[in-house]
Amino acid sequence: MITRSYDYVIVGAGFAGAVLAERLATQLGKRSLVVERRNHIGGNAHDGIDASGVLIHNYGPHYFRTNSDRILAYLSQFTQWHEVEYKILSWTHGRLWNFPINLNTFEQFIGKAATSEEMQAALERWKVPIQNPTNSEEVIISQVGWELYEMFFRGYTKKQWRREPKDLDPSICGRIPVRTNRDDRYLSDRFQALPKNGYTAVFERMLDHPLIDVQLNTDYRDVMATTSCGHMIYTGALDEYFDCRFGPLPYRSLRFETETLEQEYYQAAMQVNYPNDHDYTRIVEIKHATGQVCPRTTIVREYPQDYVPGSEPYYPVLDPTAKEMRDRYWELAEAEQKVSFVGRLATFRYLNMDQVVGMALAEFERLRSKLNA
Numbered sequence: 001m002i003t004r005s006y007d008y009v010i011v012g013a014g015f016a017g018a019v020l021a022e023r024l025a026t027q028l029g030k031r032s033l034v035v036e037r038r039n040h041i042g043g044n045a046h047d048g049i050d051a052s053g054v055l056i057h058n059y060g061p062h063y064f065r066t067n068s069d070r071i072l073a074y075l076s077q078f079t080q081w082h083e084v085e086y087k088i089l090s091w092t093h094g095r096l097w098n099f100p101i102n103l104n105t106f107e108q109f110i111g112k113a114a115t116s117e118e119m120q121a122a123l124e125r126w127k128v129p130i131q132n133p134t135n136s137e138e139v140i141i142s143q144v145g146w147e148l149y150e151m152f153f154r155g156y157t158k159k160q161w162r163r164e165p166k167d168l169d170p171s172i173c174g175r176i177p178v179r180t181n182r183d184d185r186y187l188s189d190r191f192q193a194l195p196k197n198g199y200t201a202v203f204e205r206m207l208d209h210p211l212i213d214v215q216l217n218t219d220y221r222d223v224m225a226t227t228s229c230g231h232m233i234y235t236g237a238l239d240e241y242f243d244c245r246f247g248p249l250p251y252r253s254l255r256f257e258t259e260t261l262e263q264e265y266y267q268a269a270m271q272v273n274y275p276n277d278h279d280y281t282r283i284v285e286i287k288h289a290t291g292q293v294c295p296r297t298t299i300v301r302e303y304p305q306d307y308v309p310g311s312e313p314y315y316p317v318l319d320p321t322a323k324e325m326r327d328r329y330w331e332l333a334e335a336e337q338k339v340s341f342v343g344r345l346a347t348f349r350y351l352n353m354d355q356v357v358g359m360a361l362a363e364f365e366r367l368r369s370k371l372n373a
């Protein structure tokens with residue numbers, strides 16, 4: 001029996017769900033119920049103070065970056081920013097290397113000082129000529145050749161995805177820049193910063209509105225028999241919505257192992273990657289990036305895991321078969337007139353936070369024009 005009624009039911013309190021709830025409430029005066037399976041808001045961007053007082057990112061490091069003034073202006077309504085240049089290192093062959101590959105890495109590799117021109121000339125000799133890389137192996141060997149690929153990419157990617165880079169979409173390793181100058185920031189986007197008081201505070205502000213109800217610890221399927229709505233916004237997994245009728249889409253999961261140490265810092269950078277050693281891919285000490293002043297530190301080791309139903313589907317695995325299956329599900333999604341599929345899981349795409357915010361803002365405009373039509 002229907003006991004309550006909303007304009008919108010929004011499944012998931014991550015960026016996709018929160019942006020839409022906020023826009024619908026503040027711009028159109030629409031009432032939403034945000035239903036979230038987890039016991040907190042923020043989705044994978046959720047952060048919080050751990051038992052020892054250290055601010056950590058609970059689901060892996062979330063480095064906010066964007067090239068979009070529009071997305072930055074939108075989010076800046078809810079937070080001030082702590083600007084930070086994200087710098088990471090890679091541990092392999094018994095030492096730390098600058099990463100992503102840049103002129104410093106090249107000097108470490110050849111064991112002497114060099115110029116950008118010398119690095120460019122070396123890369124010209126090493127790289128494998130491939131016009132249009134069709135997979136993640138080709139995208140790297142076509143830029144830096146086999147040896148640097150084997151050192152930094154192959155082992156990490158096999159651990160992370162349990163697939164050879166040649167069996168993965170070029171966009172996966174293609175995310176990582178290669179530079180011949182001394183810019184050793186992990187990311188290249190113009191704006192790079194963390195929300196000054198953390199991500200969870202951003203979500204609290206976005207969702208703090210009399211027209212928005214948030215219900216945690218609840219699967220949306222458990223409320224739909226008693227809740228009516230004009231339209232649903234779904235940000236959960238695409239295949240799950242359709243009861244996996246074409247088969248399950250492939251995901252990779254993670255296990256996070258945290259350790260608190262009675263020292264100010266543990267490692268030299270906020271993230272150290274381990275392409276060829278250990279079962280974990282990286283150790284993250286986010287305190288380097290948050291700038292928190294605290295006598296203790298917490299580090300998080302990330303162990304890639306097979307996804308099994310009941311675990312978290314952190315990463316869509318973008319191989320050709322999965323993309324074909326995704327397209328079949330997407331056809332069904334497009335036919336659903338009263339449901340919008342928004343965000344990383346609902347579109348089965350490897351999207352960053354700013355891209356998800358952009359997607360949610362675009363969906364809001366689409367819904368608004370539909371209402372005005």
Ligand code: FAD
Binds near residue numbers: 013060061220221352
């Ligand atoms: P989510 O944050 O996944 O939110 C979806 C929510 O829906 C979840 O909370 C889920 O519990 C809920 N849900 C699902 N099904 C149901 C259901 N049936 N009923 C109720 N609730 C449901 N992006 C960056 O820009 N920079 C980074 O450095 C970065 N690092 C990352 C590191 C890791 C390890 C991971 C996994 C992701 C990273 N991302 C990063 C990507 C970022 O997390 C996503 O872009 C963003 O969080 C996606 O937001 P979303 O709302 O689409 O999904």
Ligand code: UDP
Binds near residue numbers: 154
């Ligand atoms: N990657 C790699 N070596 C590294 C870092 C990344 O091979 O040292 C590859 C790997 O396949 C990884 C992808 O590049 O999954 C994207 O890396 P990113 O750090 O962007 O991953 P995320 O933070 O999304 O887990």
